[in-house]
Amino acid sequence: MITLIVVRHGDAEPQVEGKEDKDRKLVKKGIKQMRRVASFLDEMGYSVDRIISSPYLRTYQSAEVILDELFDSDNEKKVETFDDLTPDKDPSLFLEKVKDFADNSTILIVGHEPYLSNLVKAISGANVEIKKGGIAIVDYDLKEGKGVLKILLTQKILKLI
Numbered sequence: 001m002i003t004l005i006v007v008r009h010g011d012a013e014p015q016v017e018g019k020e021d022k023d024r025k026l027v028k029k030g031i032k033q034m035r036r037v038a039s040f041l042d043e044m045g046y047s048v049d050r051i052i053s054s055p056y057l058r059t060y061q062s063a064e065v066i067l068d069e070l071f072d073s074d075n076e077k078k079v080e081t082f083d084d085l086t087p088d089k090d091p092s093l094f095l096e097k098v099k100d101f102a103d104n105s106t107i108l109i110v111g112h113e114p115y116l117s118n119l120v121k122a123i124s125g126a127n128v129e130i131k132k133g134g135i136a137i138v139d140y141d142l143k144e145g146k147g148v149l150k151i152l153l154t155q156k157i158l159k160l161i
Contacts, residue, residue: 002098003106004123004147005046006116006136007066010034012058022086026061033133034062036158038069040135041108043161049105051077054085054112063110087112091119103142123147131155 010030015021026034041048048070053063063079071077084094101107109116116130123138126149130136133155140147153161 002101002103002140002142003046004098004138004140005041005048005106005108006120006130006138007034007037007062007108007110008113008116008130008132008134009054009056009059009062009110010065010133022056024056024058026058026065030058030062030133031065033155033158034065035069036155037133037135038066040153040158040161041066042070046106048077048108049102050080051108051110052080052082052085053110054087054115055081055083056086056112059085059110059112063108066108066110085109085111085115087115089115091115091122094119095122098140099142099145101142120149124149126152128152133158 010033011027012024012030051063051067053059113130117128120126120128120136123140124147131154135153137151138147138149
């Protein structure tokens, strides 16, 4: 069993003509949202083994904020980027890679909608929408190839915790 912590990136710059979507940066509100996610994970005692992000700037920055909040500066962990996590990809490509992850590990995945909700549905059958800065936690049985949605939180709820 592995734990997948699925996080949608925080608020980013608006889409503007002449700037590619993949180059949009996280804004201050988005940074705050990711700090809130990290605080929740820390309070709940999650120990993250790997951090994987889409290569888009706003998701990578979101993953870095969480990494910086969860670990001290001498930590060896780095954010890995997977092209399979871009918004237009099919989650089954990423799920093939998940089969190679270490059993009993906790993986933080930072990405986009509707990709992330499709990933959660492919794993657990749960029909969800992950809002910006939202988090879903899924226990995934590698042998069975399916999982169970354990937690789904929005920023509104994280603010109250």
